[in-house]
Amino acid sequence: MYFLGIDLGSSSIKLSVLDAERGTTVSSVTVPEFEMEITAPQFGWAEQDPENWWQYVKNGIALLKTKHNTDISKIAGIGIAYQMHGLVLTDEKLNPVRPSIIWCDSRAAQIGDSxxxxxxxxxxxxxxxxxxxNFTASKLKWVKDNQPELFDKAAHVMLPGDYIAAKLSGVAQTSTSGLSEAALWNFPEGRLATEVLDAMGLPERLIPEIVPNFGNQAQIxxxxxxxxxxxPQVKITYRAGDQPNNALSLNVxxxxxxxxxxxxxxxxxxVSKNDIYDANNRINTFLHVNNAPNDKHNGVMLCINGSGILYQWLRKIMSTDRNGLISYEALNAEAAKAQPGSKGLRFYPFGNGVERIFNNKQVTSGIQNLNFNIxxxxxxxxxxCEGIVFAMNYGFDVMKSIGAGGDLVRAGEANLFLSPVFREIFANTTQTTVELYNTSGAEGxxxxxxxxxxxxxxxxxxxxxxxxxxxxxxTAHLTSQYADIYNEWKNNINLQE
Structure with a gap:
């Protein structure tokens, strides 16, 4: 029996087919060939067309069949992971009434603060x-206040993965953990946070059927x-935001x-069994995928917006070859040529929308100590790479201060964790043991x-x-070395605000 996993990111969509009996992946594809477009009609905005997502999902399923000769008729269930905090508004027929306002869009931050x-x-x-x-509820309020004619056309508010599930099944739904990602979950009472809807003047009618993360949610x-x-008997049996799903993929x-x-x-x-939070809202708590009414499990999360997108930017500006972009493998090899500390060069990776670890301030990216001769x-x-890890460690320190720490971290062998240099910087800066696994969000x-x-x-x-x-x-000598470099980096953060 086969199961299909769909991982809807903002750069690409990955699909994997699992042979459940063997416990191994049969085939995987990534669509489109190049990164998906993110449009920015104004500074700080970020949007994508949900209909493009759906077309790419269909293309990916076709590729599984044609390119990998996968017998997709054996698929019994579908699981969907998706970019968190996005807003998808559709009419009754599940047609989007506007582009999706995605996770890194900053326009609603002031609404959330208010x-x-x-x-x-x-x-x-x-x-x-x-x-x-700057979560989904605030983005919905922004549409209500600024595009009332589009808001009035909306019948359903969904997260990106809910939209793909709805296109597969014809049924609008969302999940309990999805509502927590949207800032619409009352944790102590285990229900929709109608208090937030009322404060924003948003109608409850827009919230579709609420389903758990696991189970028979809908049939295709x-x-x-x-x-x-x-x-035709295929069922949708799992959905979760990409980060809870990444944790699931790593058996966390x-x-x-x-x-x-x-x-x-x-x-x-x-993962924590407690309803913990940071008083300054620099990290966030959501329902984890295995949360149950009588068995609480939360996910405590820090997020740095400027990570792989910074690496993508470097790839573009460093590509002068007429034959195309240099590979990420070449970037990794280039990083390995430099010593820890990068001869004093410091990178601040804050160039992709407001950053939660700075209370949703619009913090810009920057490079310090650049010397053209050195x-x-x-x-x-x-x-x-060092700047990305240092930013992660800055948030990790906040997590540890509220009781969500640990000294063992699991990661998939993907994206920046493909780089031995990045892994070395991470392990020694955070002073944790890193376990690397051959898995992916789609496989999870x-x-x-x-x-x-x-x-x-x-x-x-x-x-x-x-x-x-x-x-x-x-290792002792590297942790000491990186502690000094990190502290210097951290002490200069205010210069970037």
């Missing part, structure tokens, strides 16, 4: 464990099954376990779908075949 102040810090933090900030629409060549379910990733954005995500491309690339979503379908008796059984590829331990 609602936070009107409700009251103590009430917000006790109920939604933070501020509405017959017409869609015919169009895609899927079995228990309190004290930590997952990390460094894709377009960089994230550290720790610094070459190797130092530039390595300093970018497929395993989640198999568990949600009921193929596996327990969630642990779904990950019995997951193997650690490498273990990176911090």
């Amino acid at each position: 609602i936070y102040n009107s409700i009251g810090a103590q009430k917000c933090q006790s109920q939604i464990l933070g501020s509405p900030g 629409h017959p017409d869609v099954a015919t169009e895609l060549g899927l079995n 379910f228990k309190p004290g376990e930590i997952a990390t990733t460094a894709g377009t954005s960089a994230v550290v995500y720790a 610094h070459q491309s190797a130092q530039l690339v390595r300093s970018a 979503a497929a395993r989640g779908a198999a568990y949600g379908y009921g193929y596996y008796a327990s969630i642990g059984e779904a990950f019995e075949k997951l193997e650690c590829l490498e273990c990176i331990e911090p």
